[in-house]
Amino acid sequence: MQITRSSIATVQGPPDRFTGDVWIDAVAAAPPPSRVTASLVHFMPGARTHWHRHPLGQTVWVTEGVGLCGRRGGPVEVIRPGDRVLFEAGEEHWHGAAPDRLMSHLAINEGDDDHDLVRWLAPVTDAEYAALPPDR
Template sequence: MKSFIAPIIALSLLSAETNAHASEQVRINRAGSQPSISGAETNFTGSVRVDGLFKGEAPARISGGTVTFEPGARTAWHTHPLGQTLIVTAGVGYVQQESGERQEIRSGDVVWIPPHVRHWHGATASSGMTHIAVSEAEDGTTVTWAEKVSDTVYSGARP
């Protein structure tokens, strides 16, 4: 009887150990497994599509998504508590920090926006732009939104 019970106990312990380490397994988020959403009208001007790519599970706090801006579309002013990285994957766009010059960004460019720097980004008036946006959450927050960017600022005037 002992020889029959020992393997069952061993399998139970192995199963418990496997379940305890399930979060340590490599996971693949399949392309297209999450639906696209339109950028919220309160946070964007123009036609914007957001595709969530990933969100880290605690203790990780990183998340990322692909954002596609049609010509003339842009974010509202906003900040990120731990900064943001933009990886431009297609098209031509702009990024501007408050009190700074509007800067052109192109496919292949990587943009770093430091923590708490008020800024906006989006497409040019004649070309769409797509970027992957990566940021980290602090106390559950990755972004603080503010007012929309005026047409005057979008056109190149300093805020």
């Protein structure tokens, strides 16, 4: 058993991976041979990830607020507390807060054999982000 006291500082999401104001709290980062990580990610209104993909997929579980997510070629979807979103292995996607609401989610990832977790891509454009469903 290992207990990690709350000594890891909240870090700001870097601008080469996020648009807007994003804050990240590490939840789980077990040493090898474990390959699972989890982070609690806080998105201020309008903030979002860049396009990205995970070699073994990603699950996000919304804890508060209202968010948006999308996958390459698909519609923008609204996500709310309690919703779980599975992005499949290699699926290009993004996620973040709605324009007028904050959103927090738990992001769970598993690294591949090389412990790679994510491949970051281009920013989500304002037009891609603004393609909201009419009934949000």
